[in-house]
Amino acid sequence: MSKAAEIDIASVSKVYGTTTAVHAISLKIPAGSYCCFLGPSGCGKTSTLRMIAGHESISSGDIRLGNVVVTDFPPAKRGTAMMFQSYALFPHLDLVDNVAFSLKMKGVEKDERRAKGLEMLTLMQMGAYAARRPTQLSGGQQQRVALARALITDPEALLLDEPLSALDPFLKIRMRAELKKLQKTLGITFVHVTHSQEEAMALADLVVIMNNGRIEQAAPPRTVFEKPATAFVARFMGDHNVLSGRVAAIDNDIVTLTAPEGQTFTVRDIAQEVGKPIDIGIRTDRVRLEPASERSLGFQGVVSNVEYRGASVKITVIGAGSDDFTVVVSDADYFRRPVSVGDAVSLSWALEDVIPLGRLSA
Amino acid sequence: MATIASTEPNETSGRARSGGLRLPPRSLVAYLQATPLLLILGFFFILPILTIIVVSFWDYDFAGLYPDFLAMNYADTLGSWVTWKTYLNTLKFTAITWALTLVIGFWVAYFLAFHIRTTTMQMVLFLVCTVPFLTSNIIRMISWIPVLGRNGLVNSTLVQLGIIPQPIEWLLYSDFAVVLAMVHLNTLFMVTPIFNTLIRIDRSLIEAARDCGATGWQVLWNVILPLAKPGMAIGSIFVVTLVMADFSTVQVMSGGQSASVALMMKNQMSLLQYPAAAANAVVLLIVVLLMVAAILSVVDIRKEL
Numbered sequence: 248m249s250k251a252a253e254i255d256i257a258s259v260s261k262v263y264g265t266t267t268a269v270h271a272i273s274l275k276i277p278a279g280s281y282c283c284f285l286g287p288s289g290c291g292k293t294s295t296l297r298m299i300a301g302h303e304s305i306s307s308g309d310i311r312l313g314n315v316v317v318t319d320f321p322p323a324k325r326g327t328a329m330m331f332q333s334y335a336l337f338p339h340l341d342l343v344d345n346v347a348f349s350l351k352m353k354g355v356e357k358d359e360r361r362a363k364g365l366e367m368l369t370l371m372q373m374g375a376y377a378a379r380r381p382t383q384l385s386g387g388q389q390q391r392v393a394l395a396r397a398l399i400t401d402p403e404a405l406l407l408d409e410p411l412s413a414l415d416p417f418l419k420i421r422m423r424a425e426l427k428k429l430q431k432t433l434g435i436t437f438v439h440v441t442h443s444q445e446e447a448m449a450l451a452d453l454v455v456i457m458n459n460g461r462i463e464q465a466a467p468p469r470t471v472f473e474k475p476a477t478a479f480v481a482r483f484m485g486d487h488n489v490l491s492g493r494v495a496a497i498d499n500d501i502v503t504l505t506a507p508e509g510q511t512f513t514v515r516d517i518a519q520e521v522g523k524p525i526d527i528g529i530r531t532d533r534v535r536l537e538p539a540s541e542r543s544l545g546f547q548g549v550v551s552n553v554e555y556r557g558a559s560v561k562i563t564v565i566g567a568g569s570d571d572f573t574v575v576v577s578d579a580d581y582f583r584r585p586v587s588v589g590d591a592v593s594l595s596w597a598l599e600d601v602i603p604l605g606r607l608s609a
Numbered sequence: 610m611a612t613i614a615s616t617e618p619n620e621t622s623g624r625a626r627s628g629g630l631r632l633p634p635r636s637l638v639a640y641l642q643a644t645p646l647l648l649i650l651g652f653f654f655i656l657p658i659l660t661i662i663v664v665s666f667w668d669y670d671f672a673g674l675y676p677d678f679l680a681m682n683y684a685d686t687l688g689s690w691v692t693w694k695t696y697l698n699t700l701k702f703t704a705i706t707w708a709l710t711l712v713i714g715f716w717v718a719y720f721l722a723f724h725i726r727t728t729t730m731q732m733v734l735f736l737v738c739t740v741p742f743l744t745s746n747i748i749r750m751i752s753w754i755p756v757l758g759r760n761g762l763v764n765s766t767l768v769q770l771g772i773i774p775q776p777i778e779w780l781l782y783s784d785f786a787v788v789l790a791m792v793h794l795n796t797l798f799m800v801t802p803i804f805n806t807l808i809r810i811d812r813s814l815i816e817a818a819r820d821c822g823a824t825g826w827q828v829l830w831n832v833i834l835p836l837a838k839p840g841m842a843i844g845s846i847f848v849v850t851l852v853m854a855d856f857s858t859v860q861v862m863s864g865g866q867s868a869s870v871a872l873m874m875k876n877q878m879s880l881l882q883y884p885a886a887a888a889n890a891v892v893l894l895i896v897v898l899l900m901v902a903a904i905l906s907v908v909d910i911r912k913e914l
Contacts, residue, residue, distance in 0.1 A: 323822030335817035339835040349821035
């Protein structure tokens with residue numbers, strides 16, 4: 248297959264009338280990596296993907312693929328191929344003709360293009376269904392055909408718009424593994440748009456979290472999980488509690504902040520100013536249900552919900568200006584000292600588990 | 610599997626319960642619900658057609674009809690060169706009108722479906738297309754006369770502009786006028802079903818085609834046209850059946866110089882030759898049904914219904 252291309256997005260904006268969907272984002276997607284755009288609906292992730300694909304005009308900025316500026320190129324000239332959310336298979340054509348569609352557009356002879364189409368289908372393990380129409384296939388099968396159609400153009404980058412959202416949960420996980428395997432085999436750049444944190448974490452080499460048309464964080468999954476850059480990322484990824492307050496004191500690199508309800512917390516941070524608003528993140532699985540050794544590493548709250556999850560139990564606590572402070576404890580720990588809704592509990596954590604969260608400057 | 614197993618007994622018990630309420634069996638209810646339509650179709654559609662078929666075998670003279678079982682009417686109809694010529698003429702009008710309405714109808718529908726961005730505007734423009742239908746067929750037809758006549762709008766404009774030295778004679782009371790009026794009257798029957806299929810084409814299919822490198826014409830030829838086929842077939846059925854059965858347009862617009870099958874039947878009826886007209890009607894019915902069958906065998910319209 249062809250070599251992979253680096254995708255370079257340079258302060259790209261998308262403006263629809265008076266609303267700005269994407270605010271001058273810049274991002275480098277390394278060649279041959281699996282990149283996931285993640286964010287809530289309306290965050291601009293799909294617009295960004297469609298701008299890379301060429302199905303949406305770029306209001307300002309440039310997109311480079313490899314060494315070529317493709318900003319004004321039509322989709323087929325960019326060396327990208329797109330897989331659509333609903334797969335967009337042609338209902339009036341059989342699978343071979345669907346896959347060989349781009350060859351037909353190039354004017355390849357019928358026998359030659361049907362042979363190539365069948366070859367590609369066989370590669371995607373769909374050769375046995377070659378004579379069928381798309382409507383006669385299951386969701387997972389349709390996805391394979393859509394992949395075959397996208398890959399027959401020999402693209403440098405494959406763009407996937409929520410490829411797994413139409414599948415049932417079990418199939419989702421299976422197709423996820425297949426996508427990852429395919430990307431490894433082909434070695435080309437994959438750009439995958441999703442709203443599922445789990446999907447992004449499982450697949451990506453580079454997770455790009457977007458919100459309100461801006462990139463909140465672009466980093467490998469482990470970094471996103473362990474060091475979320477902003478309060479939005481920490482909340483959206485769901486593994487951190489976010490506490491907000493104002494900086495009260497700075498002692499060396501220990502910052503003390505005061506929450507709206509008066510509690511104080513400490514965090515290891517640099518370059519802060521007294522009086523400025525600050526957010527901190529605390530991993531949900533590092534919070535313990537016991538009184539804190541230090542007053543600023545815990546608080547007292549009231550249990551508002553308990554969810555049993557098998558290996559762990561998720562407890563939601565109200566307190567310290569947060570109404571959904573989440574504690575995830577192992578089932579063994581929970582059943583040793585169970586709590587129920589309405590109980591007052593003491594929570595505590597270690598200083599190492601507190602992360603300072605930044606704010607977007609823009 | 611467990612959930613399936615648990616829902617099934619529920620469903621059967623539910624059915625048993627409704628049986629306990631002594632409702633009539635489901636199949637009987639369905640027949641009852643279909644009865645009104647069956648009655649209407651029976652009285653106003655099947656019965657008249659049966660009457661026509663029966664009458665087509667009767668004998669007649671200038672004074673009355675005589676119940677009989679004769680093939681005479683069919684022999685007269687099919688054995689006359691006038692019939693064949695008239696059929697040929699009608700088929701000619703049908704073919705030309707069909708081709709023109711198909712092309713015009715497709716482009717109007719294409720414009721409405723793909724070039725008008727908002728649904729509101731689409732609906733407004735579509736309603737504008739239907740405005741002529743607020744007046745009767747005959748009036749719309751007759752209003753062509755002052756436009757096309759010897760001293761009508763077109764001729765006087767062309768003469769005054771000095772483009773032609775004298776009025777064009779074939780604008781009115783000619784085959785041209787017949788086809789023009791037929792196209793005018795029937796294009797909307799083509800626009801509606803084609804528009805209906807076009808707005809249902811998933812826009813991502815067009816993007817997918819573009820992603821595969823298709824040019825605008827290639828998208829049209831390889832994606833839009835094949836997917837618009839059911840609408841084109843339904844529109845064709847409308848136009849073909851309407852034009853095949855037309856007599857007023859041919860009579861008015863040709864000024865009596867051209868004939869159609871339905872016009873021939875009308876003449877037979879005005880001479881009280883009902884059995885002959887009935888035989889003619891049966892032949893026309895068979896011809897039109899064959900044409901519809903031909904259209905349906907080429908295009909699968911089930912997706913649309």
